[in-house]
Amino acid sequence: MSTEQPATAAIGDARPRIEGRLKVTGAARYAADEPAPDLAHGWVITATVARGRISAVDASAALGMPGVLGVLDHRNAPRLDPRAGNYFGPDGSLLLLQDDVVPYAGRPVVLVVAETPEQARAAAGAVVVTYEPYPHDVDFRLDHPAARPASTAFGPEADTGDIEAELAASAVVVDERYRTPEENCSAMEPHAATAWWQDGHLHAVDSNQGPFSVSQVLATLFGVDRDHVHIRAEHVGGGFGAKGPCGPQVILASMASRSFGRPVRVVLTREQVFLATALRPPTDQWLRIGADADGRLRAVHHRPAFALSPLAEYIEWCTEQARTLYAAPAIRTELTAVPLDILPPSPMRGPGATPGSFALESAMDEVAERLGLDPLDLRLRNQPAVGPVSGLPFSSRRSVACLREGARRFGWAGRDHRPRTRREGRLLIGTGLAATCFSAGVFPSTASITAEADGTFTVAVGATDIGTGARTALTAVAADTLGVGTERIRIRIADSDLGMAWGAGGSRGTTSWSFAITQAAAKLRERLGDPARPVTATVDTTALIDYQPATERHTFSAVFAEVSVDPATGEVRVRRMLGMFAVGRVINPLLARSQVVGGMIMGLSMALHEEGVRDPATGRQVNPDFAGYHIAAHADVPDIEAEFVPDYEPQDPLGLNGLGEIGTAGTAAAIANAVWHATGVRQRTLPIRLDRVLEAEGAEVRGAVGVA
Amino acid sequence: MTDDFSSEITLEVNDVTHRLRVDNRRTLLDALREDVGHTGPKKGCDHGQCGACTVLADGRRVVSCLTLAVAAEGARVTTVEGLSGEGGLRPIQEAFVRLDGFQCGFCTPGQLCSAVGALAEHAAGWPSAATADVSPDGPTTELDAAEVRERMSGNLCRCGAYPSIVRAVLETAARAAVTG
Numbered sequence: 001m002s003t004e005q006p007a008t009a010a011i012g013d014a015r016p017r018i019e020g021r022l023k024v025t026g027a028a029r030y031a032a033d034e035p036a037p038d039l040a041h042g043w044v045i046t047a048t049v050a051r052g053r054i055s056a057v058d059a060s061a062a063l064g065m066p067g068v069l070g071v072l073d074h075r076n077a078p079r080l081d082p083r084a085g086n087y088f089g090p091d092g093s094l095l096l097l098q099d100d101v102v103p104y105a106g107r108p109v110v111l112v113v114a115e116t117p118e119q120a121r122a123a124a125g126a127v128v129v130t131y132e133p134y135p136h137d138v139d140f141r142l143d144h145p146a147a148r149p150a151s152t153a154f155g156p157e158a159d160t161g162d163i164e165a166e167l168a169a170s171a172v173v174v175d176e177r178y179r180t181p182e183e184n185c186s187a188m189e190p191h192a193a194t195a196w197w198q199d200g201h202l203h204a205v206d207s208n209q210g211p212f213s214v215s216q217v218l219a220t221l222f223g224v225d226r227d228h229v230h231i232r233a234e235h236v237g238g239g240f241g242a243k244g245p246c247g248p249q250v251i252l253a254s255m256a257s258r259s260f261g262r263p264v265r266v267v268l269t270r271e272q273v274f275l276a277t278a279l280r281p282p283t284d285q286w287l288r289i290g291a292d293a294d295g296r297l298r299a300v301h302h303r304p305a306f307a308l309s310p311l312a313e314y315i316e317w318c319t320e321q322a323r324t325l326y327a328a329p330a331i332r333t334e335l336t337a338v339p340l341d342i343l344p345p346s347p348m349r350g351p352g353a354t355p356g357s358f359a360l361e362s363a364m365d366e367v368a369e370r371l372g373l374d375p376l377d378l379r380l381r382n383q384p385a386v387g388p389v390s391g392l393p394f395s396s397r398r399s400v401a402c403l404r405e406g407a408r409r410f411g412w413a414g415r416d417h418r419p420r421t422r423r424e425g426r427l428l429i430g431t432g433l434a435a436t437c438f439s440a441g442v443f444p445s446t447a448s449i450t451a452e453a454d455g456t457f458t459v460a461v462g463a464t465d466i467g468t469g470a471r472t473a474l475t476a477v478a479a480d481t482l483g484v485g486t487e488r489i490r491i492r493i494a495d496s497d498l499g500m501a502w503g504a505g506g507s508r509g510t511t512s513w514s515f516a517i518t519q520a521a522a523k524l525r526e527r528l529g530d531p532a533r534p535v536t537a538t539v540d541t542t543a544l545i546d547y548q549p550a551t552e553r554h555t556f557s558a559v560f561a562e563v564s565v566d567p568a569t570g571e572v573r574v575r576r577m578l579g580m581f582a583v584g585r586v587i588n589p590l591l592a593r594s595q596v597v598g599g600m601i602m603g604l605s606m607a608l609h610e611e612g613v614r615d616p617a618t619g620r621q622v623n624p625d626f627a628g629y630h631i632a633a634h635a636d637v638p639d640i641e642a643e644f645v646p647d648y649e650p651q652d653p654l655g656l657n658g659l660g661e662i663g664t665a666g667t668a669a670a671i672a673n674a675v676w677h678a679t680g681v682r683q684r685t686l687p688i689r690l691d692r693v694l695e696a697e698g699a700e701v702r703g704a705v706g707v708a
Numbered sequence: 709m710t711d712d713f714s715s716e717i718t719l720e721v722n723d724v725t726h727r728l729r730v731d732n733r734r735t736l737l738d739a740l741r742e743d744v745g746h747t748g749p750k751k752g753c754d755h756g757q758c759g760a761c762t763v764l765a766d767g768r769r770v771v772s773c774l775t776l777a778v779a780a781e782g783a784r785v786t787t788v789e790g791l792s793g794e795g796g797l798r799p800i801q802e803a804f805v806r807l808d809g810f811q812c813g814f815c816t817p818g819q820l821c822s823a824v825g826a827l828a829e830h831a832a833g834w835p836s837a838a839t840a841d842v843s844p845d846g847p848t849t850e851l852d853a854a855e856v857r858e859r860m861s862g863n864l865c866r867c868g869a870y871p872s873i874v875r876a877v878l879e880t881a882a883r884a885a886v887t888g
Contacts, residue, residue, distance in 0.1 A: 016805050016806055016808065017808070019813070020804075020805035020810075021797070021805060023810055023813030024788070024797065024801040024813075024820060025788065025791070025792055025797070025801065026748020026749070026787060026788035026789040026817050027748075027789075029747065030747075030750070030814060032747075033741070035745075066713070116731060117742075118731045118733045118734060118738075119731075122733070187812070187814075188750070188752045188758060188760055188812065188814040188815045188866050188867075189750070189812065189814040190751070190752065190753075235812075235813065236812060237750070237752075237815075238812040238867055239812075240866070267751070270752070270753040270754060270755060466812055467810075467811030467812030467867045468811070591808060593808075594811055594867075594869060594872060595811065597868060597871060597872075598811060598867045598868030598869065599868070601868030601870060625753065625755055625757060626753055626757035626758055627755070627757050632868070633861040633862075633864055634856070634858070634863070634870050634873070635838075635858050637857070637868070637870040639871050639874075640871050
């Protein structure tokens with residue numbers, strides 16, 4: 001670890017993105033933009049039944065249509081190795097076109113390949129797929145008969161103290177259910193890949209969050225050496241989790257290229273992005289919190305359920321906050337998985353924490369309400385000295401700083417904590433807050449730095465920039481750790497050939513890549529005395545990482561929101577929002593602020609707009625486009641304030657922690673709490689739709705005039 | 709020259725004339741991307757719901773994914789590639805970079821074309837749903853954040869760069885007002 005002061009100070013400087021000019025002139029090439037000679041186009045057909053088998057695929061008409069090269073289905077597609085998996089183990093969602101089984105509606109079942117996209121699409125319309133439907137089950141709920149304990153791959157459940165005794169001894173007990181719907185990452189770039197085979201090597205330009213891990217999966221699927229798979233993802237049009245896994249687009253394009261001996265591009269339609277890539281599972285969360293009259297928590301019992309698919313293990317880790325944020329003599333978590341016939345879930349921005357903190361921070365607000373306490377005070381009174389369940393010290397815990405500084409900036413003092421007391425004309429006005437945390441850490445990566453003859457340094461790391469500003473941030477990290485100006489750094493990322501690297505995800509991308517860069521820089525500096533150029537130092541951090549650190553490591557935030565509610569229309573509008581964040585040292589305040597503001601906007605969108613609706617009769621999502629699945633637009637979003645409290649993560653050589661998820665995690669609860677403050681009615685189910693507000697207003701008015 | 713499947717059309721894109729034979733089903737977006745080679749305009753939804761494909765046709769904003777190429781015959785099309793000239797970036801492009809009006813950059817070509825179109829619409833006195841007085845002889849209102857948000861709402865950004873985009877558009881409008 002380098003403790004010497006860097007000669008330059010790129011870290012901490014607000015600098016625009018390195019690739020900014022490319023992005024405002026249309027010159028940045030994304031996966032569907034890459035030119036390829038002799039390119040053929042694939043069009044995906046997805047299953048229309050939620051469970052069943054394919055009884056027939058009639059491609060005869062399609063095969064005679066202009067430009068059609070062929071039709072792939074489970075009878076003629078290349079075989080894939082079922083040992084391929086993801087972070088959690090084997091993953092059946094990767095095994096496309098391998099058998100006649102339909103495990104969910106939206107599963108890719110046929111690929112039509114033609115000379116042009118129009119020809120492929122027209123031919124896909126002429127393919128007749130016949131299904132034998134089986135009964136399906138998409139009836140998600142906590143008390144589903146198939147509910148089972150979730151995987152404990154992220155650690156054992158919390159079970160400290162005597163929950164029932166503490167609840168019995170509490171002055172107030174909040175005992176409520178909170179629900180969040182299916183959500184979709186909805187990156188603006190639909191998943192796209194252009195793939196080709198050459199001399200036994202697979203090449204692809206793909207939209208993903210981790211080219212190296214995608215290359216590993218493809219190598220297993222196709223039975224080739226990992227270093228015979230070359231994946232690039234130079235510019236990626238957003239990910240938010242959905243491009244973490246090896247996606248159907250690159251699997252299908254690779255299969256088709258192998259079958260037809262040409263480069264093949266597969267671009268998913270927006271509908272297919274909804275139906276066939278990734279979703280945040282719905283949650284149904286039971287929370288019981290008991291507290292003394294003075295606001296000391298006695299018990300926190302969090303029992304969240306989430307949906308998953310039998311095809312792949314998954315954890316929506318909703319319980320991190322219940323075991324981390326507040327001290328209580330008794331804390332129990334019981335994470336529950338409900339297997340259903342749905343698209344396999346995968347992490348979406350702030351996985352687990354985002355739905356989990358909606359429930360916990362809503363419930364905390366209810367505790368404050370029932371005690372007549374300031375919700376800010378309630379949180380301040382229950383701060384733990386050490387991990388409430390683990391007993392381990394926190395490496396850096398700036399939760400109180402976020403709450404206090406946020407409250408000061410937002411103007412929280414003087415708030416009348418009674419609901420439905422502020423009006424402007426017919427509008428009801430309310431404010432709310434939420435605190436949260438998100439786990440932080442570091443994963444293995446490789447970095448190479450070459451000192452070139454011309455005095456520049458080429459820094460190569462298998463990072464991806466999905467909009468995070470990784471290129472810009474890592475350039476600053478490299479400059480400071482080498483002690484040179486950023487103009488002497490040439491950064492290369494987004495290529496599986498650059499070596500093993502963690503992907504952009506889990507709030508651990510920048511931390512993991514930066515750690516590798518600092519180590520490579522230290523090694524290179526030892527060799528710079530030798531005048532020979534170029535000279536390269538490469539470091540793999542796998543052996544350098546302590547996976548069982550004796551501390552609790554998290555990022556923290558506090559989010560404050562002010563809403564107006566129109567009781568006549570049910571419309572909720574966020575009028576202002578402020579987030580205070582403790583994320584370790586900030587590399588680039590301009591880009592970091594953009595990222596947390598963007599995260600808060602995704603949280604706003606979750607609170608008010610987003611809802612994947614699944615039809616119980618067909619098992620299909622009924623709103624797989626932006627007309628049906630609403631995401632926040634310009635007019636939904638006020639100016640948003642975000643600031644960072646001074647923070648430094650002692651476990652990291654540069655003091656870094658993580659940034660990607662924390663912005664989203666706390667926002668929905670802050671808004672829901674503000675809606676309660678405005679209206680006096682709790683919204684425990686997201687999104688806070690017009691009809692839910694109107695229904696609550698009706699009950700409120702009926703209650704006020706004494707009508708049953 | 710036409711047949712059952714394709715037509716020969718003329719497109720004027722960023723001041724260059726292109727004579728193209730296109731599949732009659734080809735959208736303007738696909739013609740720009742696949743035939744002209746301008747991949748700046750993006751296909752985010754292909755349904756006119758996200759705005760990533762926004763280009764200017766005869767100076768007005770259109771979603772090029774809902775415009776058939778054959779229907780754009782003769783139109784003067786400006787894509788994001790055509791916004792900057794020999795002199796470098798336009799002020800709106802420069803403001804996007806400096807104020808960080810994007811993250812992943814995928815919606816940016818559409819946001820930029822839309823911003824140029826929206827500023828022109830406002831300057832020409834077109835009202836929006838955020839305009840208080842929409843009567844034909846109503847006063848020209850000053851462009852404020854609410855107006856920009858309303859006028860730009862056809863361009864989705866999932867990274868959530870909206871506040872920076874609004875700042876960039878307002879700043880550009882203010883500069884244009886000063887410089888005339």
